[in-house]
Amino acid sequence: MTTHVRIVGVGLIGASLGICLSGNGFRVSLEDPSPTAVRLARDLRAGEIADEGTDAPDVVVVAAPPDVAAKAVIAALNRWPDAVVTDVASVKEAVLVDILDSGADSSRYVGSHPMAGRERSGTAAARGDLFDGRAWVVVPHEGSTDAAIRRVREIATAVGSAVRVMPAHDHDEAVAAVSHVPQLAASIVAACLRELPESAVGLAGQGLRDVTRIAASDPRLWTQILAGNAPAVRDVLRQVRVQVDEVVTALDSLVESDGEGSLGTLSRVLEAGNLGHARIPGKHGAAPAAYEVVSVIVPDEPGSLGRLFGDMGNAGINLEDLHLEHGLGQAVGVAELSVVPASVEPLRAELTRLGWRLHD
């Protein structure tokens, strides 16, 4: 029988989930305090608009902001006595405590957190492939039934995510390091650009773009996330502070004296970064992949990238990742194509044969 999923809150995450589930054989009904959001989500094919007459769902996914998530879960548990209810809030322990304290039938509640998102919020930013290949943390509590856990796993798997099961407290500690402090780091680095003269900001290359993409994220959402995970975020930030202090002391010593030992400190900090970076998993949660980059000069004209991708596809070479570098005021860009090491030479040879200019 077709599973009926009610999505409560159809912004970036709720509408993306609706598009993906609707495309994978689920029946999806949508609700949101914003009538505009719900109509836009319907138009994006995220599901049908729910009303008083809509029948009871099998599963409810609350995709509302973190500070109202627990309240919406409790309301859903009380409103639909047979439904399994989950939420996708980025913090889990605070939400769980409120639900357990409420006295609602929490045996049908299992938390979740898709480790997928964007630096843009709102329904218009939704994408059907958002969850593909990402981790989806399923967060049962001691009273969750097996049937409820199975239902939530089914949703995560259906949208192409890799399920990881974790208690709420462990989840919050983990995401402090892999998501919440990285957000703060990006915001703090980007904030330093505010007063920079145009002539300096204009030099920005890919390094700055890589480090600051998520600095464009919604401050209202992130204020709630950081406040909701304050102890764990604070602990990771303290570790960051120790390293920042070490670097500042080393640089002070270089500026003010002969800097003995300072280069060693700088090198150690950078090497430690290499080690941490090498642990970040590759696509679909696989072991870190050592891709190599082939840089190709691409004319800034319609169809160039399409031709390049077509030529790669015809050569049977898979594109693992892509960065585009646009020089200011230039008629060409550089496409950095990440491929597995074994494909580098065949790709270089084929693209050169077809007349593409490679950039070393």
Ligand SMILES: NC(=O)c1ccc[n+]([C@@H]2O[C@H](COP(=O)([O-])OP(=O)(O)OC[C@H]3O[C@@H](n4cnc5c(N)ncnc54)[C@H](O)[C@@H]3O)[C@@H](O)[C@H]2O)c1
């Ligand atoms: N943005 C991300 O990258 C990301 C990733 C994973 C999980 N999350 C979590 O997903 C949830 C939604 O985030 P988003 O980025 O989609 O936000 P969003 O701002 O794009 O969407 C939130 C939606 O919830 C609606 N809403 C507000 N109050 C509500 C209420 N009381 N009941 C029902 N709906 C309500 C809003 O009208 C809006 O349409 C948050 O809890 C967030 O922590 C976000």
Ligand SMILES: O=C(O)C(=O)C[C@]1(C(=O)O)C=C[C@@H](O)C=C1
């Ligand atoms: O890729 C992004 O833009 C995100 O910010 C996604 C991201 C993350 O940190 O990975 C952000 C917050 C969510 O709770 C989950 C995923």
